[in-house]
Amino acid sequence: MKNVGILVVILLVLGGIAYFVVNSSDSTVDSDLTKDFFAVDSASITKIEMNSVANGDVILSKESGTWMLTKPVNYKADTSRVYSLLKEAKSIKVINPEVSSNPTKHAKFNVDDSLGTSVKLYSANGLAAEYVIGKRTNGGIFIRQPNSDVTILTSTFNSFAFAQKAEQFRDKVICKLESESITGYEVTSPIGKITVEKADSLWFVSGERKKEKRTEANGNFINTWNTRFGNFYTSKFKDETSGADFSKPEILIKVTTTSGEKSVAAVLDLEDKNFFQVKYSDSEQIFLVSKGVIDSFAKPYEDLKKIEEKK
Incomplete structure (x- = not known):
């Protein structure tokens, strides 16, 4: 009986260690995901593309050090608004990496093509980040990456900065x-x-x-x-x-x-x-x-x- 008791104790200890290792591993993954999922070096961004049904195509490009609105018209951009976009993009943090993986729920979260705002950020090396911004909720903002069915919940940021018509990005001076x-x-x-x-x-x-x-x-x-x-x-x-x-x-x-x-x-x-x-x-x-x-x-x-x- 004594040996049986010792064996039970050993099994419980091993089980506890296994549980700690597994959960520690999961915690590390979530932490890394939250930290690095949308990491953007805003200083390296040279082009921003935004598209939505409500506001159409808007493209901002950095040309010879000057930010320009290049679509739908070619005009000098309001740099304060451009820097605001970059600041918001850099601030996005993931709270829940998978709210839903059901594509039929994209419309519910406004992360489908008809309701969401598509955003693409480019650096000199090519596409740096891409996502569809959806609706706001008390806990944050829903986002989805293109070619993915997964809806993500991020921290709250100024999503309205991306949902603007082209005229709002023109330098009004x-x-x-x-x-x-x-x-x-x-x-x-x-x-x-x-x-x-x-x-x-x-x-x-x-x-x-x-x-x-x-x-x-x-x-x-x-x-x-x-x-x-x-x-x-x-x-x-x-x-x-x-x-x-x-x-x-x-x-x-x-x-x-x-x-x-x-x-x-x-x-x-x-x-x-x-x-x-x-x-x-x-x-x-x-x-x-x-x-x-x-x-x-x-x-x-x-x-x-x-x-x-x-x-």
Whole structure:
């Protein structure tokens, strides 16, 4: 009986060791999977492809160090949005490597072709990562790799950053002019022509009428113009031929800088009268800029004069 008891103890010890080894091995696999499954060196990524039924094809490519939107149109990309994509891609961690392996449940998790967002990341060595982003849940986000039936649960990340139309990735900045470089304005609008020029540290304004003689301008008002041109951006883009006659703009803004003259030609958009169609200098791109922004330059002489202090 004593020998039997010893044998039982030995078997229990061996069983415990086996259980510990097996479970330790499983734990190691899960840990590695969570750590490395979507490891992406964001600095090495040179192209991002996204596709969904709702937003169509969007391709971003790094060309000579500059991120460009190359599909559906060719235009400079908003680098802040590109870096946001790369940051989100790098942050993805797997929580559950197999929520389901049933392909009929792909639609349930929005990881099928009709509901999900397909993402491909490329480096100089080729395809670096590929997956379909599905729906969000309280525990994270569902993802599936192409050619796999397995639905994966990942940590929560900003999946909406990938589910955007191409226009959202276009650089909306029309121009950025340093305030110190601006030396004058000439604004022609339905209310007349106004000239603003800088002399030393003061601004002066004059009009085309005899009584609108050169006088000191309201510096605060002109600084507002300078600020607008410091980060002059568009609300939307208009890529198709508009039929607008930019040779006869409703409002023409000429900006004189230390490096030359820039111009903004604005024609009211007939489809949406809350916007002006705008062309900037030699660019052929048509921008849609808020009517309020353009109208802020079409001010009469009296409004631009320095406000006399009451004695």
